[in-house]
Amino acid sequence: MKLKPREYARRVQRASPPSPLGKDCLWAFFVGGGICLLGEVLRQWYLAKGLEWELAGTLTSCTLVALSALFTTLGLYQKLAAKAGAGSLVPITGFANAVVSAAIEFKTEGRVLGTGAKMFTIAGPVIVYGTLAAVVYGVVLWGMGAMV
Amino acid sequence: MAARRGDTLLFERMPVIASHAAVGGKKEGEGPLAAEFDELFPDNNCGQANWETAEKILQLRAARLCLKKAHATEKQVSLVLAGDLQAQCTASSYALRELHLPFVGLFGACSTMAEALGLGAALCSAGLADGLLAMTSSHFCAAERQFRTPLSYGAVRTPTAQWTATAAGCCLLHPAGQGVGIAAATFGRVEDYQIKDINNMGAAMAPAAAATLLRYLHDTGQESKDFDAIYTGDLGHLGSRLFREILTAEGLVMKNHIDCGSILYDAARQNVKSGGSGPGCCAAVLCGHILPRLERGSYRRVLFIATGALMSQTTFLQKESIPAIAHLVELRGPECTVRG
Numbered sequence A: 001m002k003l004k005p006r007e008y009a010r011r012v013q014r015a016s017p018p019s020p021l022g023k024d025c026l027w028a029f030f031v032g033g034g035i036c037l038l039g040e041v042l043r044q045w046y047l048a049k050g051l052e053w054e055l056a057g058t059l060t061s062c063t064l065v066a067l068s069a070l071f072t073t074l075g076l077y078q079k080l081a082a083k084a085g086a087g088s089l090v091p092i093t094g095f096a097n098a099v100v101s102a103a104i105e106f107k108t109e110g111r112v113l114g115t116g117a118k119m120f121t122i123a124g125p126v127i128v129y130g131t132l133a134a135v136v137y138g139v140v141l142w143g144m145g146a147m148v
Numbered sequence B: 001m002a003a004r005r006g007d008t009l010l011f012e013r014m015p016v017i018a019s020h021a022a023v024g025g026k027k028e029g030e031g032p033l034a035a036e037f038d039e040l041f042p043d044n045n046c047g048q049a050n051w052e053t054a055e056k057i058l059q060l061r062a063a064r065l066c067l068k069k070a071h072a073t074e075k076q077v078s079l080v081l082a083g084d085l086q087a088q089c090t091a092s093s094y095a096l097r098e099l100h101l102p103f104v105g106l107f108g109a110c111s112t113m114a115e116a117l118g119l120g121a122a123l124c125s126a127g128l129a130d131g132l133l134a135m136t137s138s139h140f141c142a143a144e145r146q147f148r149t150p151l152s153y154g155a156v157r158t159p160t161a162q163w164t165a166t167a168a169g170c171c172l173l174h175p176a177g178q179g180v181g182i183a184a185a186t187f188g189r190v191e192d193y194q195i196k197d198i199n200n201m202g203a204a205m206a207p208a209a210a211a212t213l214l215r216y217l218h219d220t221g222q223e224s225k226d227f228d229a230i231y232t233g234d235l236g237h238l239g240s241r242l243f244r245e246i247l248t249a250e251g252l253v254m255k256n257h258i259d260c261g262s263i264l265y266d267a268a269r270q271n272v273k274s275g276g277s278g279p280g281c282c283a284a285v286l287c288g289h290i291l292p293r294l295e296r297g298s299y300r301r302v303l304f305i306a307t308g309a310l311m312s313q314t315t316f317l318q319k320e321s322i323p324a325i326a327h328l329v330e331l332r333g334p335e336c337t338v339r340g
Helices: A005-015 A021-048 A053-073 A077-084 A092-109 A111-118 A124-147 B051-069 B087-099 B109-125 B140-147 B201-220 B236-249 B279-296 B313-317
Strands: B002-005 B008-011 B016-024 B079-083 B103-105 B132-138 B167-174 B180-186 B229-232 B257-259 B301-309 B324-332
Touching: A005 B201, A005 B236, A021 A053, A021 A077, A053 A077, A053 A092, A077 A092, A092 A111, B008 B109, B008 B201, B016 B051, B016 B279, B051 B087, B051 B132, B051 B140, B051 B167, B051 B279, B079 B087, B079 B109, B087 B103, B087 B132, B109 B132, B109 B167, B109 B180, B109 B279, B109 B301, B109 B324, B132 B140, B132 B279, B167 B279, B180 B201, B180 B279, B201 B236, B201 B301, B201 B324, B229 B236, B229 B279, B236 B257, B279 B301, B279 B324
Parallel strands: B079 B103, B079 B132, B229 B257, B229 B301
Antiparallel strands: B002 B008, B008 B180, B016 B167, B016 B180, B132 B167, B180 B324, B301 B324
């Protein structure tokens, strides 16, 4: 064939429909914002119940994680996520979905080597690089303290 | 006997597809071809505890229905050529554990059905097999968790992504007799046009389909207009467009091209983005849609080109491009099985 890879790459790019950016952004904005708003409502509720500021924040995260796990198990979270994209991926509920979905999916391979081993296949990198970022941040903070 | 011309095998006495069966899952039963399946499972688990076993059931049902339709028994089968997408081809192996027939496992990703038919026709034509089953399957859920992410993980599918069909197709081949004839087979070469997007398989496979078709036309001296339809396996909507563009650039305007992946689902209504894929996709469309049309006489001659993307999760993560292959078989209606 006369076709060359570089020319083909141009053809593919021209023919491939782009993701609907405007629509995707709106979905992400409103769903992501909605999840954060729910978090704030929960936090205010915990504060109104007389809990301390820090504890109310922790409980808010825990509640959102539990709700995400519940909706993932019911098969509803991914239906929302299929439209919301980053809106449901970035909040803490997305992290919970990544862990719970893998735990459910691989339970057929057993509790240890299935659920246990594969639970963090998607969320694992977040933990690894989150910890690494925390170490870097700590070193920078320590360095700044030493300078002062 | 058969003759070889270039990359194409020409079967002087055409082996025939005496019987065929297509089975599908839930989404396939909601699609435009629902009425053409022999059996549809209302749930994708097919009554099993896991997706891998469910895919085995798809193959078993397809094989048994195919034999039943031919009024044949398992004892009359001399060889089974089967393949699927599961690692180490386990859907086929476990199905054959139950059928307990001589078995050759094949892997050509989504091109496996044409590979099985081509090899099966060659063996039948040489008198080395009589009563040969060619069979492939795929299962959306088994493929998703092997190649992508868990089913309940929330992710957005890109517009170029394709949907792995939950389906299986099976054909029973004989060296001669009543049925759709296999006149020729062209085994493809691996083509790689440096596509690295795992969500754009149609683009990766389109050049392979075009290359195999051009090689077949060159080897046989036929023209594309000699055929009632030229079916590609599962290029999807985007891959089909690219396939036609490549051929137009080669001076071949395609007016009779249909893609199995583009007709299995209603892309807009069923949210399958660029269309269907998987070894079960073109196998089911072949057995449920194409072969009955050849038998009824609405088609006389058809080319069936199944395409496969040959990467793995490992090569993809290692940033390798996606190699692709396409195998072709020429099919003729029962009235036209005398070479001419």
